[in-house]
Amino acid sequence: MVGYAFMGAAHSQAWRTVNRVYDLPARARMALICGRDAGKVADAADRLGWDAYTTDWRDLIARDDIDVVDICTPGDSHAEIALAALAAGKHVLCEKPLANTVSEAREMAAAAAVAQASGVRSMCGFNYRRVPAVTMMRQLVADGRLGVIRHVRATYLQDWIVDPQFPLVWRLQRDKAGSGALGDIGAHIIDLTQFVTGQRISGVSALTETFVKERPLPAGSSGLAATVDGAGPVDGHRPATGLVTVDDAAVFVARLDGGALATYEASRFATGRKNALRVEINGSLGSVVFDLERLNELEFHDATRPTAEQGFTRILVTESEHPYMSAWWPPGHIIGYEHSFTHEMRDFIEAVATGADPTPSFADALQVQLVLDAVTRSADLGSSWTEVEPALATVAA
Ligand SMILES: NC(=O)c1ccc[n+]([C@@H]2O[C@H](COP(=O)([O-])OP(=O)(O)OC[C@H]3O[C@@H](n4cnc5c(N)ncnc54)[C@H](O)[C@@H]3O)[C@@H](O)[C@H]2O)c1
Numbered sequence: 001m002v003g004y005a006f007m008g009a010a011h012s013q014a015w016r017t018v019n020r021v022y023d024l025p026a027r028a029r030m031a032l033i034c035g036r037d038a039g040k041v042a043d044a045a046d047r048l049g050w051d052a053y054t055t056d057w058r059d060l061i062a063r064d065d066i067d068v069v070d071i072c073t074p075g076d077s078h079a080e081i082a083l084a085a086l087a088a089g090k091h092v093l094c095e096k097p098l099a100n101t102v103s104e105a106r107e108m109a110a111a112a113a114v115a116q117a118s119g120v121r122s123m124c125g126f127n128y129r130r131v132p133a134v135t136m137m138r139q140l141v142a143d144g145r146l147g148v149i150r151h152v153r154a155t156y157l158q159d160w161i162v163d164p165q166f167p168l169v170w171r172l173q174r175d176k177a178g179s180g181a182l183g184d185i186g187a188h189i190i191d192l193t194q195f196v197t198g199q200r201i202s203g204v205s206a207l208t209e210t211f212v213k214e215r216p217l218p219a220g221s222s223g224l225a226a227t228v229d230g231a232g233p234v235d236g237h238r239p240a241t242g243l244v245t246v247d248d249a250a251v252f253v254a255r256l257d258g259g260a261l262a263t264y265e266a267s268r269f270a271t272g273r274k275n276a277l278r279v280e281i282n283g284s285l286g287s288v289v290f291d292l293e294r295l296n297e298l299e300f301h302d303a304t305r306p307t308a309e310q311g312f313t314r315i316l317v318t319e320s321e322h323p324y325m326s327a328w329w330p331p332g333h334i335i336g337y338e339h340s341f342t343h344e345m346r347d348f349i350e351a352v353a354t355g356a357d358p359t360p361s362f363a364d365a366l367q368v369q370l371v372l373d374a375v376t377r378s379a380d381l382g383s384s385w386t387e388v389e390p391a392l393a394t395v396a397a
Helices: 006-021 038-048 058-062 075-087 102-116 132-142 181-197 339-354 362-380 391-396
Strands: 032-034 052-054 068-071 091-094 122-124 149-157 201-209 214-216 218-222 225-228 241-243 249-256 261-267 276-283 286-291 297-302 312-316
Touching: 006 038, 006 339, 032 038, 032 058, 038 052, 058 075, 068 075, 075 091, 075 102, 091 339, 102 122, 102 362, 122 339, 122 362, 132 181, 132 276, 132 286, 132 297, 149 181, 181 201, 181 249, 181 261, 181 276, 181 362, 201 362, 249 362, 362 391
Parallel strands: 032 052, 068 091, 091 122, 149 261
Antiparallel strands: 149 276, 201 249, 214 241, 218 225, 249 261, 276 286, 286 297, 297 312
16 A cells, blocks of 8 residues: 555555455455655554555565555556556556546556456545445436436535635645545546446536635645644745645536536535535436435435325435445444445455456546546636547547
8 A cells, every 4th residue: 555644544444344344255465555754654554554664655566475556645646656556467446536637547547458458457446436325326226216317416515624724735736636626526426426327427517716825834734634834934935835726616517428417516615514425316207315424324206106105215225235234234233434445445356356347447537537627628718618538539549
């Protein structure tokens, strides 16, 4: 694994847990974790359960006894690490968004296609697909229970940078993160809604905004938390503040290729909203609603029932026949955020061990990147209608 902070901890918990919960054809051994600071990565290895640590990710690639490389760093290092790992025949799990640019994502998807021919697997970490209620939503759509999908309404709202004094962490710098709320949380609802509906976004009209354009430089950061350097300018030239180079919020309307109309909102300025991911889908025969803050539940309206009995039904998605749930607790004994990562590792290990291709593939993640790119271009052009380039053509090119 490369990176030991927010996602490093979430993925480590999943790697530790997955073989204890699921009966799988292969067992994960947590061999080597990489970070740039020797002291901190040594502590992380100990705390998170890794056998050893290193400060150079190339050590993971060089070791013959390492089969899988799990990339949990910011987007500016995804492409370099993934390309080296795939070339060395390592299976790769890479956090989302796949890359910082379409050209990097295109190169990664092409390398994954080449590696796949020799049995090397790759997957992008869109973990919300693996929340049981979300997987169940997809099954309801695939089984035709919603009929023809007409509307998709998706929001992903946070508020961790509302304070203008919150520092300029890597997530607010284009060269490190690629984009802001759009690529960080917007990417999740793009992937989730395409996964659930089986339809892909074909075109968009978008607005993006950076509400706070300059922020203090950070002293340190991890995940969504950071501290400010109280010492002021470090020398005569370096300012104590820096420019925000990404969007704080992105809003767009979209057409899906199966005929649905969709709206998306991703913001880090939704005061009071901490990690509020909500998706509603309306079809000719019914509707479903998922709310991450109530992740064990799904609201389902079945319009084929007698009119007098219709209404949104709250389904508690904890029965053993629900996706992923048979290995957990008795019905009603709920699960949480971290379980989505255990499910991710389960599916990844199973695919690698049985010689199947895990999803979402790098090509799927490239398609999400193409949507992010279309949103950015549309916003730059005064919200003009912008078609999303087909991913397959891009990989072939
Ligand atoms: N799936 C999800 O729900 C989810 C949630 C949060 C973040 N993410 C994604 O995970 C990735 C990491 O985000 P995070 O929140 O964990 O960030 P973070 O700031 O908490 O951690 C980043 C880690 O990467 C390390 N790192 C950075 N550059 C490195 C390099 N060149 N070599 C070795 N280590 C390096 C840092 O030291 C740190 O340990 C991003 O791509 C982000 O978009 C996904």
